[in-house]
Amino acid sequence: MEHGADIETYQQYSRKKLIDFSSNINPLGIPPRLEIKIKDDIGNLVRYPDIKYRKLKKDVSMYLNCAEENVIVGNGAVEIIDIFTMIAKRVIVFMPSFSEYEKRARIHNKEVISLDLDENFKIDIEKIKSVIQPDDLLILGNPNNPTGLRIDKNTLISIYDIVRENEAILLLDEAFFEFCPTDYDSIKIFKKNDYLNICILRAATKFFALPGLRLGYGCSSKELVNRVYEIIMPWSVNGIAESIAKHLFTDKEYILNSKAYVKNERDYLLSELRKLSNIVAYDTDANFILVKLLHKDEDFALHFFLNRGILIRTCSSFSNIGRNHIRIAIKNHHENSVVVDVFKELNKL
Template identity: 40%
Template sequence: MKDLGHGANVNHIAKMYDKNPKDIIDFSSNINPKVIQGLEKYILEGLSECRSYPDINYTNLRNNISKYISVKSDFIIPGNGATEIIYLLMKSIGKRLAILNPTFSEYERSAKLSGLEIINLNLNEKKQFSIDLEDIKENIEKFDSLFICNPNNPNGKVKDLTELLNLMIQNNKLLIVDETFMEFVAEEEKYSLVKYVQRYENIFILKAVTKFFGMPGLRLGYGLTSNKEIIEKIHNYKEPWTINSFADTLSNHIFEDKNYIEDSKKYYIKERSYMLQELRNIQNIVVYDTDTNFILIKLNDRRSYEIKVELLTKGNILIRDASNFIGLDDSYIRVAIKSHEENEILIKHMKNVLGD
């Protein structure tokens, strides 16, 4: 299998370093450590549905998502994780795509596989990876669609995209926004563009259950747009039955669990503050602000691969070497925010490896 350069490769790393995968604390993948109450019961409920094909139109699933985000079910395209939607979308849009980097590598990979022309634009690293609107304006005739992650992976900072959206509307361009980490943001409603989906056809939003609901193995994501042409094209390409009965059944419950949602948001507001403060007590690193469940760190005089190996061999801790993000180099690492106990272990070992 080709190494696609993502995190969450615990089994591969464990084999390389002769470790038990269960002993490794995975800070390379950004997953909510909290578990939905009653999850086992819901899984058994889904198991009972497995002797029948899932509804090919995912009517129940789309209705559940519709109630959760207040968007018409006709504008919701469920997928086998947000990644399936990304790959379908690349087959369904104009041939010129601009991507704001550094960001998730599957945007570029899926675009290349669909034969799109890619224009790589850059976020401003010196200003917390802010958007350079002037740069986008200067290049606006070079692309049909613009892809941005908000909050952005790998730095985790959320942005107000109102000006960018207006620019895209004025120039009749498509704005694609990956909001798979948006639910971790304290002021989610302020920053999310979901509220504009039904008003403007210039928006396509990606969402997922993977991160916030802590179930990457469920593989449930969805796209949102009122652009009927894109919806029709995606359905023309989409394979049938890519979402299983477990995901469909769990959608009856997880979106309704208000306590889980509120507790998770409160936890991350508090734990982000703790992690940022503790990490900034370590010398010779730069810790970037974050609004989500991971933190980007720049090493002043060490290399990302060296630190990754040291943390793994000395502390059974797996972090994300961020050197393969476009626009970053081998001085960057990314760490997830996990349970408080696991975060304490990470801080302790990072202090040992990097010095107080």
Template identity: 30%
Template sequence: MSADNQAVSFVHGGNVHAWARERGSELAGVLDYSANINPLGLADSIREAVTKSVSQVIHYPDVQAVMLKAAISSYYQVDSEYITAGNGAVELLYVLTHTLRPKKVLIPAPAFSEYERAARAAGAGIEYAYLSPENNFAVDVSTLCSRLNGVDMVFIGNPNNPTGTLLTASQLEHLLAAASQAGIIVVVDESFMDFIPGAWEYTCRPLLKQYDNLVILHSLTKFYAIPGLRLGFALTQPALAARLHAAKDPWNVNSLAQAAGVAALADKHYQDKSRAVIHAEKNILFASLKALPGINPYLPSVNYILINIGQTGHSAARLCQTMAERNILIRDCSNYPGLSPYYIRVAVRLNEQNKILLQHLEQVLR
């Protein structure tokens, strides 16, 4: 189904500044479940690296981001010439679409809205492949392969946001092979991959040298809790990486973000603790949400949970407003193509915070 003539609303979670302005409040007063950020917060190693680097802001950042790329290369086992550093992964979405200028893109829906927004900004038309709630929003690779005719680019969130669905690399390779024969670019967004223990089964990084139509996007802001710094990267074969580098602002990644990335990727203690805590807490939160009246959560793979609240008597907009009045922000997912006005998303936070969320949800729903 084409989306070319549909009105589109691009809204994101995590807008704590708007919440504070509306209430004349400080940010410390809000519990933000609308943005999927690591609840452990800023690692001491990153804080120290940023603090030490402040004096370097009198100089331009390293255009080649050599130390950052070396850290990415070592941690993710990818050669440096495959890496394009970005001011967040979203910046590279726009650089990619403006560089390649696809005429039509295919997006399984619901999905992260910036895929569509970046494609439209480059003049592309949109085709949705709607995912079924009855099938837990699972992505059917065979269906996507059958929809490739007339498409120049495909976007896949893996894990997908907001549904949390996850494909293995072997499943995605079927799509890559079919798309490669037709000269179609496949963009796999792995921005939440760091949250998954044993992610090697799911990441497409081992396929980079085999498929020149593969682009992997990766955010470092979510797992390392630095969304205000903006940091991400793209992985592509070197020829396309060179084109992307030439198409972007040469100083797109500032000195503090580069230092933060180097420190983050070296902090194994923070990485291991984050995965262990979030893996445990997402299971506890999922089970607790299922016990609430009218709540139908979808099994999470990472640090967020999509919820159908259609049986509660509340719309997503109404519930979000009621919870915001209690200083708790949750994500209204009604603007996602493919979702009704009865879907919300909540992040996975620490146990004591999750108990507060559950207490208020129960009060509102009962």
């Protein structure tokens, strides 16, 4: 399974309508007031979006509290990741991590330096020091996918210092960052550096439950922003995404409710899963949980859950992780209780 959310492929293997635990989307769904706004904006589809995204950049800059000249936007986070791999000399990734980092790099015929996370899925800074060169691109998930772990603040600052000293670029993929505890914000940390040698990337896909909209955004240095816009396709961001961004970013009630809801359900799931003897539920800062199966493999688990109406994410497509790992999203409480019951059933085998 290369990516989650492939309901169409797996529905044929289940007699029940599948609950999708393979896709890590905000369980509260689309912000309620957004549905009305989208309907109101349908008429604007007869016009091209602003090719320079002036209003969109302003909305993003206000949400992230950075200067408009530092804002970068694209057709989903993956488009921006793709362009950064194009402009890099080599690409450094830690494994396991999001498969598109390596895939995008290889499509552009870039050398990929693959480093392993340690046994606790943490980054070994010494490994970075041993390989990094000028013009390299180091891509890190924060939090990482599939492990769900954020980078410690001090570790992140140390990594950034190494990147700058070596005249490389750090691409920080924070697609799941809004789900995390709020003890630090990388946007604020690196603002004093004018985001030199770094791009901090987020997306509407996960937190705002809009994977079909395709809106990636973030902050980078003025120089890197300009380099990306020299390559990116014109009108990359669609008109609907452009017009509703302000309503996404200013919906404070939805944002706060989402953070609190996911935290409560994360605590519930971890508590229940850790009562079971045949699995290991790893710590997570994100809206998904990596689970190790002690006596079964992912293929058995996939079909076991499918037979009970649940699609999980197998993890063999991630490098440096065994075939006895699966990933589940954090969903609404009813669905989470359903998946807990299936894990309890699996635990008896």
